[in-house]
Amino acid sequence: MKGYAGRILRVDLSTGAVRTEPLTEEVAKKYIGGIGLGMYLWVKNSEPGIDPFSPENPLICATGPLSGTFAPTGGNGHAFVAKSPESYAIGEAKAHGFFGAEMKRAGYDAIIIEGRAERPTYIWIDDDTVQLMNAEHLWGKTPVETEEAIRKELGDYYIRVACIGPAGEKLVRVAGIMNDRSRWAGRCGLGAVMGSKNLKAIAVRGTKDVEVAHPEELEELVKVLKERAMGPASTKYRTYGTLMNFVAYTKLQTIPTHNFGRTYVEGMEKWSDYINERFVVRIIGCYSCPMRCHHVCVVPEGPYKGATARLEYEPTWALSANCGVNRLDATVRAIELCDHYGMDGISTGVIVSFVMDCYEHGYLTKEDLDGIEANFGNHEAMLELVRKIGERDGIGDILAEGVKRAAEILAEKKGIPEIKNLACHFKGVEMTGYDIRSLKTAALGYMVSFRGACHNRHGAYGPDIAGKVDRFKAEKGRGKVVADIEDLYTLIDSFVVCKFSRRIYVEEGGFGDFAKLYTYVTGIKVTAEDMRATGARINVLARVINVREGFSRKDDYPYWKAMNVPVPEDGPAKGCVLTKEECDLLLDDYYAVRGYNKDGIPLPETLKKLGLDEFIPIVEARLEG
Amino acid sequence: MSVPIPRAFVVADPERCVGCGICELVCSWQKEGVFNPLKSRIRIVRIKDIVNLSLTCRTCEDPPCVAACPRDALTQSEQTGIIMVDEDKCNGCGWCIEACPFGAITLHPEKRVVIVCDTCLDRREKGLPPACVEWCPEEALDLTTKDVLAQKARISATMKLFIEAGKVVPL
Numbered sequence: 001m002k003g004y005a006g007r008i009l010r011v012d013l014s015t016g017a018v019r020t021e022p023l024t025e026e027v028a029k030k031y032i033g034g035i036g037l038g039m040y041l042w043v044k045n046s047e048p049g050i051d052p053f054s055p056e057n058p059l060i061c062a063t064g065p066l067s068g069t070f071a072p073t074g075g076n077g078h079a080f081v082a083k084s085p086e087s088y089a090i091g092e093a094k095a096h097g098f099f100g101a102e103m104k105r106a107g108y109d110a111i112i113i114e115g116r117a118e119r120p121t122y123i124w125i126d127d128d129t130v131q132l133m134n135a136e137h138l139w140g141k142t143p144v145e146t147e148e149a150i151r152k153e154l155g156d157y158y159i160r161v162a163c164i165g166p167a168g169e170k171l172v173r174v175a176g177i178m179n180d181r182s183r184w185a186g187r188c189g190l191g192a193v194m195g196s197k198n199l200k201a202i203a204v205r206g207t208k209d210v211e212v213a214h215p216e217e218l219e220e221l222v223k224v225l226k227e228r229a230m231g232p233a234s235t236k237y238r239t240y241g242t243l244m245n246f247v248a249y250t251k252l253q254t255i256p257t258h259n260f261g262r263t264y265v266e267g268m269e270k271w272s273d274y275i276n277e278r279f280v281v282r283i284i285g286c287y288s289c290p291m292r293c294h295h296v297c298v299v300p301e302g303p304y305k306g307a308t309a310r311l312e313y314e315p316t317w318a319l320s321a322n323c324g325v326n327r328l329d330a331t332v333r334a335i336e337l338c339d340h341y342g343m344d345g346i347s348t349g350v351i352v353s354f355v356m357d358c359y360e361h362g363y364l365t366k367e368d369l370d371g372i373e374a375n376f377g378n379h380e381a382m383l384e385l386v387r388k389i390g391e392r393d394g395i396g397d398i399l400a401e402g403v404k405r406a407a408e409i410l411a412e413k414k415g416i417p418e419i420k421n422l423a424c425h426f427k428g429v430e431m432t433g434y435d436i437r438s439l440k441t442a443a444l445g446y447m448v449s450f451r452g453a454c455h456n457r458h459g460a461y462g463p464d465i466a467g468k469v470d471r472f473k474a475e476k477g478r479g480k481v482v483a484d485i486e487d488l489y490t491l492i493d494s495f496v497v498c499k500f501s502r503r504i505y506v507e508e509g510g511f512g513d514f515a516k517l518y519t520y521v522t523g524i525k526v527t528a529e530d531m532r533a534t535g536a537r538i539n540v541l542a543r544v545i546n547v548r549e550g551f552s553r554k555d556d557y558p559y560w561k562a563m564n565v566p567v568p569e570d571g572p573a574k575g576c577v578l579t580k581e582e583c584d585l586l587l588d589d590y591y592a593v594r595g596y597n598k599d600g601i602p603l604p605e606t607l608k609k610l611g612l613d614e615f616i617p618i619v620e621a622r623l624e625g
Numbered sequence: 626m627s628v629p630i631p632r633a634f635v636v637a638d639p640e641r642c643v644g645c646g647i648c649e650l651v652c653s654w655q656k657e658g659v660f661n662p663l664k665s666r667i668r669i670v671r672i673k674d675i676v677n678l679s680l681t682c683r684t685c686e687d688p689p690c691v692a693a694c695p696r697d698a699l700t701q702s703e704q705t706g707i708i709m710v711d712e713d714k715c716n717g718c719g720w721c722i723e724a725c726p727f728g729a730i731t732l733h734p735e736k737r738v739v740i741v742c743d744t745c746l747d748r749r750e751k752g753l754p755p756a757c758v759e760w761c762p763e764e765a766l767d768l769t770t771k772d773v774l775a776q777k778a779r780i781s782a783t784m785k786l787f788i789e790a791g792k793v794v795p796l
Contacts, residue, residue: 069660075646207661215654230762282675283643284644284674286645290647
């Protein structure tokens with residue numbers, strides 16, 4: 001079994017015990033790596049109903065079979081998996097950069113982190129030597145400071161670090177895990193899980209070879225994939241970056257603004273050009289990536305002069321348009337602040353926009369907000385709220401619980417139940433930057449996404465926006481559209497290649513290229529059909545995990561605003577809203593395609609077909625109950 | 626009679642290099658058949674995201690590595706400028722590593738002798754560019770000579786002067 005390191009590292013922070021276990025070929029083949037392997041290892045190492053912040057919630061970090069090779073973007077990814085403190089469902093987040101390849105060279109396909117350290121700790125993995133190090137002096141440091149301090153104290157510049165910032169330490173539920181200075185496993189609050197373990201960082205240095213089974217075939221294939229990666233398949237990411245969405249989507253009214261109420265902020269359609277011309281100083285790349293997309297932005301003048309951050313569409317949107325803000329220098333500063341505290345910029349922005357919405361409705365007052373006048377468009381208020389969340393200061397202590405919990409707490413405290421209507425999330429994970437009122441296929445994708453609100457679990461805005469389906473209409477057939485993309489996307493996140501490279505995999509819907517990559521790297525022969533089934537298997541496994549944690553159809557419905565506030569502005573989407581009937585139609589269709597019952601519980605025969613037999617007792621318990 | 630291999634070396638354009646490290650991966654792949662940056666003759670440096678550069682042997686005219694070697698294990702080819710390592714003589718003491726101002730020499734983790742870029746001489750003899758140059762997605766790497774480097778510097782300096790003076794430069 002080449003490609004893989006063949007070993008899993010198990011670290012118990014409570015006892016300090018460290019051991020390695022083999023990765024069997026059967027598990028490798030069935031779950032590939034990344035989120036697939038991570039979720040499998042998580043469910044096998046956890047009990048149902050545990051608290052995400054308890055020592056019993058293992059945190060898994062997994063690389064993929066391609067990590068450390070020169071497969072385009074395949075050399076660089078890793079995934080974190082744990083129970084999410086936002087959704088209480090399965091949480092996963094990927095990041096790219098250099099960390100994953102280093103971990104593979106150190107000789108590990110996955111790390112299972114269990115227990116809770118007595119005091120702040122970091123794990124230092126130096127090939128076969130694994131040590132738990134005191135991190136008391138690092139507690140309170142930002143992620144970048146932490147990375148630099150660890151490299152300095154261990155005396156090795158090429159050490160790669162994945163770590164949390166102050167927000168993760170303070171159990172801010174939207175905290176992420178950073179690696180390589182500016183790359184984030186941002187979503188689902190896994191940084192807070194790391195913080196709950198008193199784990200500040202994982203530092204790794206690997207010096208071993210990564211070998212592949214069929215070198216010549218791999219080189220030929222990688223040459224082809226690399227050519228595609230440098231061609232039209234990735235032009236967007238290499239030029240404008242994801243910021244191109246502003247120019248492309250504003251007229252379609254698919255960008256939500258003002259906390260998912262409206263669809264326009266003055267000048268929004270010009271932001272793609274504006275940001276690139278005004279702020280982007282350099283575009284850099286992750287390890288083994290021929291596309292390079294990382295737009296480093298610096299504010300050249302004004303009150304936020306010198307603010308530096310990587311801008312991508314989602315956090316940019318969350319901390320500008322969705323807060324009604326059109327001061328983009330403030331947005332760069334806001335994202336820089338999120339990096340500083342170690343928080344997901346998307347979720348943080350959606351919490352801020354929620355506060356602004358409450359303020360505009362009169363549900364929350366200046367007094368409730370420590371004196372902040374949180375009107376939409378007030379960029380200073382936005383920055384102050386970001387800071388308060390990051391530090392759990394004042395009102396920030398409630399907001400740091402994530403939009404769902406914060407809304408529940410505030411509704412109770414103020415005696416205004418309507419506050420809950422303004423919290424925009426799926427399963428407790430803050431909504432992202434697509435307006436599902438006029439993207440009905442995407443709406444389904446979001447509804448059934450196992451990690452809560454996420455556009456990257458399904459990419460179903462793609463066929464909507466491309467006009468392959470009628471985006472204004474919910475109809476039968478969308479279940480298959482969503483399931484098909486899900487299978488590919490889940491596979492992508494298990495190989496841990498970058499989503500931005502998805503269009504370079506074209507053979508047999510992409511599955512053919514993945515089958516070849518897998519076969520050439522590992523020497524385990526698989527077909528395109530095997531790969532498709534593997535994508536489905538991992539997706540259904542995630543659903544089974546959520547079923548184990550008590551989730552079902554009732555948890556798949558959208559947030560209140562999508563179902564009750566029609567698009568107000570003139571344009572193609574005017575008046576669009578999602579109805580309960582549409583949601584039911586879409587869910588029924590999807591469940592049937594996936595082999596779930598009406599309540600969204602996977603049927604035993606579905607699990608059998610996908611080789612998930614060992615999890616049948618989980619669904620049987622629910623079907624009988 | 627075959628055309629002699631010119632005295633050339635691999636340089637990275639700091640304006641173009643994005644720090645992706647494909648050159649490292651390809652070098653160890655080409656030379657050793659595995660992926661391992663420690664076995665690469667070219668290494669990337671990234672400082673605070675913005676600064677990115679690949680570094681390898683610059684074939685110095687009076688190479689400090691050769692002078693530093695206490696065992697005369699290193700020699701420089703008169704014709705190509707490439708630093709050649711006599712693996713029987715080298716004992717991995719690391720004087721050359723310390724002497725090289727570019728960090729272009731590294732210790733092979735298993736053979737325990739030093740390795741240094743040979744500009745993929747075997748490929749060049751077949752008329753192919755060095756592997757890293759061929760694979761660099763940004764065309765940041767180039768096999769070049771010091772004469773050509775000087776030419777390029779002169780041209781760009783001249784262009785800059787004229788543009789700064791407000792002259793219209795036909796391009």
